[in-house]
Amino acid sequence: MFAPYLILLALFGVWPIVQAGLVSLEPTVINPAGGAQNFADVVADVRFVPAALNVVVFLVMYVPAMLIVVSLMSLLLDTVQGRWNLPLRLAYIVPASMTGATAVLIWYFMLEPSLSPYQDALHALGITQGNQIWRQGGLAWIFVAMAFFVGAGNWIVVQYGSLQSISDDILEAARIDGANSWQIAWRIKLPLIRKYLVYMGILVFAAGLQVFVEPQLISGSVYTGIATDWSLNQLSYDLAFQSNNLADSAALSLMLLVVCIVAAIVVIFRSDFFEGTGVGSKK
Amino acid sequence: MKRLAVALVAVIALGVALAGCTTGGSSSSGRPSILIWADTPRIPQATEYQKEMKGKVDVKIETIAQADAQTKIALANRAKKGWPDIIFGAPADTAQFKDPSNGYAADLTKLVSKKIFDGFGEGNSDCLYNGKYYCLKNDLANTVLWYNTKIFKELGLTVPTTMQEFVDTALKLKGTGYSAGAYGDQLYYAAFLQSSECPLADLTAENTVRIAPSDPKCTRVAKTIQPLLDSGVIDKRSPFDAGFIKDVAGQDKVAMTIGPSWWGDFVIRPAASWSVPAGEIAAANMPSWGTGSDNKSGAYGGGVFTVSSHSKFPQAAVDAAVWMTTSDWMATAATTPTFPAYGPANKLWEARISKDPYYANNVYTAMAAGANNISQVDRPVRFPFNAQFGTLSAAIQNGKSLSTALDDLTKSLQGLAPQSGYKVVTK
Numbered sequence: 001m002f003a004p005y006l007i008l009l010a011l012f013g014v015w016p017i018v019q020a021g022l023v024s025l026e027p028t029v030i031n032p033a034g035g036a037q038n039f040a041d042v043v044a045d046v047r048f049v050p051a052a053l054n055v056v057v058f059l060v061m062y063v064p065a066m067l068i069v070v071s072l073m074s075l076l077l078d079t080v081q082g083r084w085n086l087p088l089r090l091a092y093i094v095p096a097s098m099t100g101a102t103a104v105l106i107w108y109f110m111l112e113p114s115l116s117p118y119q120d121a122l123h124a125l126g127i128t129q130g131n132q133i134w135r136q137g138g139l140a141w142i143f144v145a146m147a148f149f150v151g152a153g154n155w156i157v158v159q160y161g162s163l164q165s166i167s168d169d170i171l172e173a174a175r176i177d178g179a180n181s182w183q184i185a186w187r188i189k190l191p192l193i194r195k196y197l198v199y200m201g202i203l204v205f206a207a208g209l210q211v212f213v214e215p216q217l218i219s220g221s222v223y224t225g226i227a228t229d230w231s232l233n234q235l236s237y238d239l240a241f242q243s244n245n246l247a248d249s250a251a252l253s254l255m256l257l258v259v260c261i262v263a264a265i266v267v268i269f270r271s272d273f274f275e276g277t278g279v280g281s282k283k
Numbered sequence: 284m285k286r287l288a289v290a291l292v293a294v295i296a297l298g299v300a301l302a303g304c305t306t307g308g309s310s311s312s313g314r315p316s317i318l319i320w321a322d323t324p325r326i327p328q329a330t331e332y333q334k335e336m337k338g339k340v341d342v343k344i345e346t347i348a349q350a351d352a353q354t355k356i357a358l359a360n361r362a363k364k365g366w367p368d369i370i371f372g373a374p375a376d377t378a379q380f381k382d383p384s385n386g387y388a389a390d391l392t393k394l395v396s397k398k399i400f401d402g403f404g405e406g407n408s409d410c411l412y413n414g415k416y417y418c419l420k421n422d423l424a425n426t427v428l429w430y431n432t433k434i435f436k437e438l439g440l441t442v443p444t445t446m447q448e449f450v451d452t453a454l455k456l457k458g459t460g461y462s463a464g465a466y467g468d469q470l471y472y473a474a475f476l477q478s479s480e481c482p483l484a485d486l487t488a489e490n491t492v493r494i495a496p497s498d499p500k501c502t503r504v505a506k507t508i509q510p511l512l513d514s515g516v517i518d519k520r521s522p523f524d525a526g527f528i529k530d531v532a533g534q535d536k537v538a539m540t541i542g543p544s545w546w547g548d549f550v551i552r553p554a555a556s557w558s559v560p561a562g563e564i565a566a567a568n569m570p571s572w573g574t575g576s577d578n579k580s581g582a583y584g585g586g587v588f589t590v591s592s593h594s595k596f597p598q599a600a601v602d603a604a605v606w607m608t609t610s611d612w613m614a615t616a617a618t619t620p621t622f623p624a625y626g627p628a629n630k631l632w633e634a635r636i637s638k639d640p641y642y643a644n645n646v647y648t649a650m651a652a653g654a655n656n657i658s659q660v661d662r663p664v665r666f667p668f669n670a671q672f673g674t675l676s677a678a679i680q681n682g683k684s685l686s687t688a689l690d691d692l693t694k695s696l697q698g699l700a701p702q703s704g705y706k707v708v709t710k
Contacts, residue, residue: 029384029704046698052707114529129526131467136677219352223521224468225673241354242667243703244385246361 017257024250029243038251043237045248047229054140054230055209061144062208065260067201070152074159089157096153100213103146108222111142139230143214151207155200162196163189191236198271202264209256212237231258298469302621315596317603320367322349325421325586325607327618328655332606339387340599343506349586352376356387356604368600369607371421374663375588381417382665384704388417389592394601395419399625406624412490419608420624422545424584425653426474428567429546430539431559432576432643434461438538446479449541449570456516456538463511463529463573464540465518467679469583469672475504476689477581479572483696484661484668492700493708496693503572505685512685515654519680522550523652532557541560541569542625543583544650545621566646569653578654578695585624613677622650627652667702671695 027034031041042048049209068212077088098106109115111133113122127133133142166189172267190197216225229235240249268274293309314666317340319329325501333342345367347355352372359365366387370376380388394417400407403420410418428449430442438459438669443449466474476483481501485493495501511517520527520539533535537557542550544566551557588607594600607613614628615635623629629651646671661668674695678688700707 031703045702046695054594089507110527114525129520130524131526131680136673137681219673223673225670226677228667228670228673238667238670241357244357244379244382244665244668246351246357 015184017254020250020254023176024254026247028245028247030245031247034247038247039255042248042252042255045235045239047235047238048232048252051229051232051235055211055232057140058144058211058231059205061141062147063201064204065144066152066198066204069148070155070159071190071197073156074163075189077160078163078189079181079185089160092153092156094153094170095149096151097148098150100146100150103150104214104217104222107142107146108218132225134218136226139215139218139227143191143211146214147208147211148175151204155204156235159193159196159200162193162276166192194271195273198267198273202267205263206260209260259278286565305318310702314339314341314706315599316343317368317594317596318343318345318600319369319603320345320347320352320355320608321371321607322347322586324618325371327616328607328610328613330612331612331616332603335606336603337543340596340603347371348402349373353379356380356385359469360385360387363627364557366591368591368594368596369588369604370591371586371588371607373664373669374418374420374585374587375668377410377418377587378412378663379665380589381412383613387591387593389594389597389600390591391416391419391590391601391604394590394597395605399605402609402626403624404626405657406626408659418587419604420586421586421588422621422622423624423629423654423657424543424545424582424621425650425657426478426541426543426569426583427646427649427653428539428566428570429542429551430567431535431537432565433563434535434538440538443539443570444568446507446570446572450511451538453511454514454537457514459538461536461538462531462540463517463540465522465524465531466508467519467676468521468523469669469676470522470542470586471675471679472672473543473581473583475508475581476501477567477661478541478579480577480579480658480660481689482660484664486662486664487708488706490705491708492705494693494696494700495709496689497710500572501689502686505689509685512679519682521676525626528557532559535563535606544654545584547642547646548621561641562643564642564646565644566642566649568649578656579658580656581695582657584621587700602624622654624654664700664703664705666699666705668696671699 004159007190024038025034025036028038028041035091077085077092080088110118111122112130113119113128114130114132118121122128170188170192171184174184179187210233211231212233215230216237218228219225219227227234229238233256236249236252236256239245289328319328319332319342321344326344329342329344333344336342347370349372352370354375356366356370376389379385391410395416400416406423407416407420407567409420410416419688428443435442438455438461440452440455449463456463462532479500480505482493482495482498485495507620508517512519518527518531522532522542537559547564547566549556549560569578569580581624586668588604590597590600590604608623609628611628611670614623617635623632633647633651636650637645670694675676675688677693678691683691697707
């Protein structure tokens with residue numbers, strides 16, 4: 001019954017990881033002996049620490065922003081039933097239908113003072129030149145905004161779906177007990193969809209850790225070199241294809257994978273993610 | 284059952300037919316077959332070659348982005364198949380391709396005739412490594428001085444011939460609303476650091492690179508150019524910055540700028556870019572830093588064709604690379620974008636550009652004067668040299684001094700070079 005999934009997992013999940021593991025130990029230009037030294041070489045690369053810091057700053061803004069705004073918006077959406085519900089859901093999903101690459105261009109135009117439709121607002125803030133916004137050191141929030149608007153709409157609709165799974169009996173009981181809408185949202189609805197929020201948190205964290213499209217496109221086309229090797233995934237890409245060093249690239253990818261898995265495990269076992277399925281630490 | 288049998292027969296027949304197609308094309312006819320990878324501007328050249336070779340060599344063409352050259356060869360190396368017979372890319376790509384760890388580039392020294400190399404003169408020096416040629420240069424992008432004759436006349440300026448005169452002339456623009464250009468990107472390197480021969484990628488041995496920002500040829504750049512930045516007569520922004528184009532260049536306010544030879548047709552003239560009116564722009568020789576041979580130009584761009592060491596038809600591949608870089612057709616085609624590196628070809632190209640009524644003088648003269656005089660101190664290297672200009676321009680745009688900006692750049696370069704197996708010398 002699980003066979004179709006397991007076959008795909010083995011082919012496109014497990015096998016590439018095994019292969020990356022093998023490649024990561026191959027000899028490189030700087031380490032002709034190969035082996036685990038490659039992992040140390042990656043960490044010692046001058047580009048590694050700045051990229052890691054960028055990604056941490058990105059995650060610190062991106063993950064909470066997603067969790068808080070998505071929870072809030074889906075709770076609000078849940079209170080709007082009737083004929084406005086469908087148009088609202090559509091409105092959330094439209095920005096999410098942009099891909100990351102399109103979003104990069106749209107944000108470039110919105111934030112470039114000489115092209116922006118919000119020129120006056122930018123000028124009022126004292127921003128008259130593109131380089132006041134697009135500057136090294138201040139890029140994380142722009143990338144967060146790009147990734148947020150691409151991702152949030154989808155998740156709002158998904159979490160709205162999970163709110164729909166809450167039984168009306170429970171909500172009615174709460175109402176009879178005298179709970180107002182705020183209390184129902186905070187004490188009943190949110191705890192009941194917590195698992196879905198945890199699940200979302202894991203996926204959003206994994207996506208954020210691998211941030212690539214936004215810095216790569218801005219740096220490759222609009223402002224050449226402004227975000228070269230800004231993120232760890234970009235560094236991995238450049239190691240493979242600019243430095244002719246596939247082994248270090250594979251090593252870095254595996255490090256990212258380990259961080260993802262460890263973070264997911266910690267979150268899963270510190271929450272009651274698997275409660276009710278017989279798995280997990282708490283019963 | 285019968286339907287299954289019919290279907291099986293059909294599939295087998297189709298398979299045979301397809302197999303026939305793939306083998307029938309080249310090898311069964313006995314003709315050599317080659318694959319060319321090039322970026323969009325080079326496709327008309329390749330298509331013409333394909334036409335001329337019809338019946339002699341089967342030429343296949345695939346369009347790639349220039350920036351993807353290393354990526355795609357790395358993947359082919361990994362797969363141990365699928366290499367193109369020739370590829371268009373940047374000189375730094377060849378530095379990577381000729382390294383034993385990559386092994387894609389063929390040594391062309393003996394495969395290409397001496398007559399061709401002689402025709403290139405200095406033009407092919409980017410392809411020369413330890414006395415051996417590993418590529419053929421397509422076009423040269425040496426810097427010249429672009430100036431606006433209308434503004435020069437209005438302000439009574441004379442055309443500078445030395446860097447000091449450039450500075451003096453630029454300072455006269457203060458308060459006039461005119462600019463001496465924007466240098467907040469790779470142009471600062473090409474126009475000033477490279478022309479001054481500041482050693483930032485100076486290969487003193489095959490795997491030793493000298494990156495020495497304290498060299499007098501580096502320090503004189505910051506000292507000379509800083510006053511221009513401080514007085515605002517040159518712009519911190521990139522010459523491609525939307526704000527600079529809207530406020531300055533697009534208003535016909537650039538009195539002069541140092542820029543590569545392709546800028547006339549591709550940056551200064553197009554309506555979507557600086558859009559400077561016809562009859563105003565002229566080119567003069569690159570201002571010299573000092574006397575004698577201290578008069579080099581920098582370069583911003585310029586591509587090369589590299590030939591595969593894995594080619595099944597090495598001669599056909601070499602012939603294609605030679606044709607792409609030296610043919611009369613390429614030199615005279617209206618689609619040839621930039622200054623051909625091959626001497627006889629750029630003579631032919633001269634015919635078009637020198638009579639172009641858009642320009643206020645014969646811009647070819649200045650281009651040709653600098654073409655064989657590009658600084659050879661910095662060489663194509665295996666680490667991502669050009670990608671580090673982001674650090675340089677960020678420092679300049681964030682208001683740091685030019686000497687601090689250079690320190691930031693050299694720190695990145697010195698950190699990166701060892702990652703590609705270079706020993707770094709800093710003095």
